[in-house]
Amino acid sequence: xxxxxxxxxxxxxxxxxxxxxxxxxxxxxxxxxxxxxxxxxxxxxxxxxxxxxxxxxxxxxxxxxxxxxxxxxxxxxxxxxxxxxxxxxxxxxxxxxxxxxxxxxxxxxxxxxxxxxxxxxxxxxxxxxxxxxxxxxxxxxxxxxxxxxxxxxxxxxxxxxxxxxxxxxxxxxxxxxxxxxxxxxxxxxxxxxxxxxxxxxxxxxxxxxxxxxxxxxxxxxxxxxxxxxxxxxxxxxxxxxxxxxxxxxxxxxxxxxxxxxxxxxxxxxxxxxxxxxxxxxxxxxxxxxxxxxxxxxxxxxxxxxxxxxxxxxxxxxxxxxxxxxxxxxxxxxxxxxxxxxxxxxxxxxxxxxxxxxxxxxxxxxxxxxxxxxxxxxxxxxxxxxxxxxxxxxxxxxxxxxxxxxxxxxxxxxxxxxxxxxxxxxxxxxxxxxxxxxxxxxxxxxxxxxxxxxxxxxxxxxxxxxxxxxxxxxxxxxxxxxxxxxxxxxxxxxxxxxxxx
Amino acid sequence: xxxxxxxxxxxxxxxxxxxxxxxxxxxxxxxxxxxxxxxxxxxxxxxxxxxxxxxxxxxxxxxxxxxxxxxxxxxxxxxxxxxxxxxxxxxxxxxxxxxxxxxxxxxxxxxxxxxxxxxxxxxxxxxxxxxxxxxxxxxxxxxxxxxxxxxxxxxxxxxxxxxxxxxxxxxxxxxxxxxxxxxxxxxxxxxxxxxxxxxxxxxxxxxxxxxxxxxxxxxxxxxxxxxxx
Numbered sequence: 001x002x003x004x005x006x007x008x009x010x011x012x013x014x015x016x017x018x019x020x021x022x023x024x025x026x027x028x029x030x031x032x033x034x035x036x037x038x039x040x041x042x043x044x045x046x047x048x049x050x051x052x053x054x055x056x057x058x059x060x061x062x063x064x065x066x067x068x069x070x071x072x073x074x075x076x077x078x079x080x081x082x083x084x085x086x087x088x089x090x091x092x093x094x095x096x097x098x099x100x101x102x103x104x105x106x107x108x109x110x111x112x113x114x115x116x117x118x119x120x121x122x123x124x125x126x127x128x129x130x131x132x133x134x135x136x137x138x139x140x141x142x143x144x145x146x147x148x149x150x151x152x153x154x155x156x157x158x159x160x161x162x163x164x165x166x167x168x169x170x171x172x173x174x175x176x177x178x179x180x181x182x183x184x185x186x187x188x189x190x191x192x193x194x195x196x197x198x199x200x201x202x203x204x205x206x207x208x209x210x211x212x213x214x215x216x217x218x219x220x221x222x223x224x225x226x227x228x229x230x231x232x233x234x235x236x237x238x239x240x241x242x243x244x245x246x247x248x249x250x251x252x253x254x255x256x257x258x259x260x261x262x263x264x265x266x267x268x269x270x271x272x273x274x275x276x277x278x279x280x281x282x283x284x285x286x287x288x289x290x291x292x293x294x295x296x297x298x299x300x301x302x303x304x305x306x307x308x309x310x311x312x313x314x315x316x317x318x319x320x321x322x323x324x325x326x327x328x329x330x331x332x333x334x335x336x337x338x339x340x341x342x343x344x345x346x347x348x349x350x351x352x353x354x355x356x357x358x359x360x361x362x363x364x365x366x367x368x369x370x371x372x373x374x375x376x377x378x379x380x381x382x383x384x385x386x387x388x389x390x391x392x393x394x395x396x397x398x399x400x401x402x403x404x405x406x407x408x409x410x411x412x413x414x415x416x417x418x419x420x421x422x423x424x425x426x427x428x429x430x431x432x433x434x435x436x437x438x439x440x441x442x443x444x445x446x447x448x449x450x451x452x453x454x455x456x457x458x459x460x461x462x463x464x465x466x467x468x469x470x471x472x473x474x475x476x477x478x479x480x481x482x483x484x485x486x487x488x489x490x491x492x493x494x495x496x497x498x499x500x
Numbered sequence: 501x502x503x504x505x506x507x508x509x510x511x512x513x514x515x516x517x518x519x520x521x522x523x524x525x526x527x528x529x530x531x532x533x534x535x536x537x538x539x540x541x542x543x544x545x546x547x548x549x550x551x552x553x554x555x556x557x558x559x560x561x562x563x564x565x566x567x568x569x570x571x572x573x574x575x576x577x578x579x580x581x582x583x584x585x586x587x588x589x590x591x592x593x594x595x596x597x598x599x600x601x602x603x604x605x606x607x608x609x610x611x612x613x614x615x616x617x618x619x620x621x622x623x624x625x626x627x628x629x630x631x632x633x634x635x636x637x638x639x640x641x642x643x644x645x646x647x648x649x650x651x652x653x654x655x656x657x658x659x660x661x662x663x664x665x666x667x668x669x670x671x672x673x674x675x676x677x678x679x680x681x682x683x684x685x686x687x688x689x690x691x692x693x694x695x696x697x698x699x700x701x702x703x704x705x706x707x708x709x710x711x712x713x714x715x716x717x718x719x720x721x722x723x724x725x726x727x728x729x
Contacts, residue, residue: 461682462681462682462706463631463681463682463683463684463686463698463709464603464604464608464613464631464698465605465700465706466608466631466632466633466634466641466698466699466700466706467633467634467635467699467700467701467702467703467704467705467706469635469704469705469706470535470635470636470704471704473531473532473534473535474531474532476527476528476531477527477528477529477530477531477532478528479528480524480525480527480528480531481524481525481528483524484521484522484524484525484528485521487517487518487520487521487524488517488518488521490517491513491514491515491517491518491521492514494510494513494514494517495510495511495514497510
């Protein structure tokens with residue numbers, strides 16, 4: 001009986017010989033794009049000016065962090081529909097990333113272009129935790145939807161669980177990707193041995209302050225000479241009365257400055273002397289999600305914000321989520337984008353308890369007022385605040401910015417929580433390059449997409465077909481005849497069996 | 501095979517298989533007879549086309565419109581697809597058939613068709629294109645490969661009889677010649693008035709095209725006062 005199945009199969013084959021090849025112009029929809037998010041991106045190009053031997057000699061393992069640290073970093077590059085492919089990457093936490101590592105090339109204005117692959121990861125050594133990368137150009141699933149988590153402790157850096165997850169696939173000719181990464185918490189403790197390792201003796205000695213460390217190069221918590229001899233009280237007094245009082249006064253917050261000075265002094269001394277956390281950063285996750293609904297593809301990047309605590313959480317900066325979204329609609333050939341800025345607030349806790357002494361939205365005007373350096377600050381049209389412009393100490397601050405930008409079918413959206421490029425002239429690659437100093441980006445995300453609908457001319461139709469496949473008909477007839485004979489034989493056999 | 505356990509079931513299956521065998525035999529006969537059927541159908545169509553060719557006023561109007569001064573070389577006549585256009589005679593092939601307008605599968609069921617994007621037959625300019633079946637549908641161009649240089653091809657229109665002669669070579673290669681199925685340059689316009697005939701090759705397949713080209717050598721008016729030049 002199974003042999004009989006051959007008959008319809010062969011008939012189908014024969015019939016296909018007569019089906020003319022369709023020839024009509026078709027539309028090819030192509031699009032490509034990218035997304036990137038970072039919960040934290042900190043680099044210190046300033047340290048690049050130091051020889052590696054000195055850097056590692058001073059900082060030990062921490063020397064590898066010279067170029068910076070990136071946490072909660074995700075990115076995606078994608079392309080569809082003609083040659084769909086997608087790359088996804090998620091990094092819990094990595095050193096050495098700097099500000100430009102894995103920076104995505106701009107989407108080409110000419111389509112179809114060549115999709116840039118994700119940059120090869122540098123040699124991350126043991127300082128990169130929670131790294132997941134997935135690339136897909138087929139319907140098969142790549143990567144995983146389950147996060148991978150690790151811990152990392154290096155010298156003064158205590159990085160709690162860092163996790164990442166990356167998954168990519170092609171669904172219906174469209175790329176799909178899901179990338180999430182983040183760390184639970186980063187603590188920067190001011191440990192005495194690190195202070196000693198930092199060579200503060202020689203540093204302060206060169207500044208004429210050598211006695212502050214009491215002549216020792218190492219110390220233990222609570223007994224560090226520098227702490228006891230630092231003029232902490234006058235420093236705090238000046239800081240609060242000169243800086244915070246003015247700002248808080250403008251906001252109408254009454255200050256009990258005498259008590260406050262004393263409390264802050266104690267707190268700072270405690271932090272410096274008892275190995276408290278100088279900086280605590282609690283980060284949200286970064287995510288790059290590429291999805292589609294069958295006709296539209298959407299890339300959503302989000303840096304879920306951060307909480308920064310300075311001096312045992314005395315000063316707190318909260319940064320909300322930064323969201324960037326771009327989408328490409330196959331049917332309309334339209335690209336759209338949207339960006340929501342991360343809202344940042346600064347709080348100064350009241351050490352005596354109660355409501356914060358200061359609780360202000362962190363904006364360029366407030367920062368300008370906070371710094372009030374008179375004549376040394378300037379804000380450009382895009383809202384960037386620049387301090388000490390034109391000097392090696394030039395510092396640019398960008399807060400809560402969102403810039404969707406569209407040119408035809410090319411859309412780019414970016415959103416930043418806090419971006420600080422500080423002391424740009426120090427340690428720069430060349431004189432006047434302004435690429436040194438310290439770079440900090442908190443809660444940054446960006447996404448872009450570009451697409452086009454290409455008219456593809458159909459292959460030229462052939463000249464008229466005038467060669468009827470006579471032999472196919474003859475072969476078909478012969479096959480059917482043989483098959484019929486076979487069936488008849490079986491039929492007779494079965495009938496004979498039935499009559500027994 | 502439990503369902504064949506009973507004699508009744510076996511008889512039922514045997515009946516079904518018998519019916520299937522009959523259907524197969526019918527199919528085999530149909531397949532075997534289909535090429536012959538197309539030939540018969542083409543022959544019957546030719547009879548009707550010959551009558552149409554002699555009497556169609558639309559055909560005459562089309563040729564008259566094409567011959568009016570200022571008419572475009574690539575005559576955009578509005579002859580319906582499948583209607584008679586010209587009569588073609590090739591003595592060496594023993595061919596005498598009516599060519600219809602169009603080269604679609606339906607039009608070519610009559611045997612041969614005129615490329616609508618080329619000038620009407622006997623045009624004093626350009627390249628007249630005709631496609632014909634090599635197998636089935638009357639297979640008018642079955643022996644196109646047997647043409648040699650100098651062979652006559654005679655086209656007859658309501659107003660003229662034109663004689664073409666197979667040229668010795670086309671663009672430096674022998675004539676007739678084989679080309680790709682997508683080679684539309686075969687009906688590209690030519691400086692001299694030409695006739696290009698195409699069919700499928702090898703015989704019984706549509707893998708390539710066999711092309712024969714002839715040059716217009718003479719035109720005779722068959723109706724006094726015909727305006728076609």
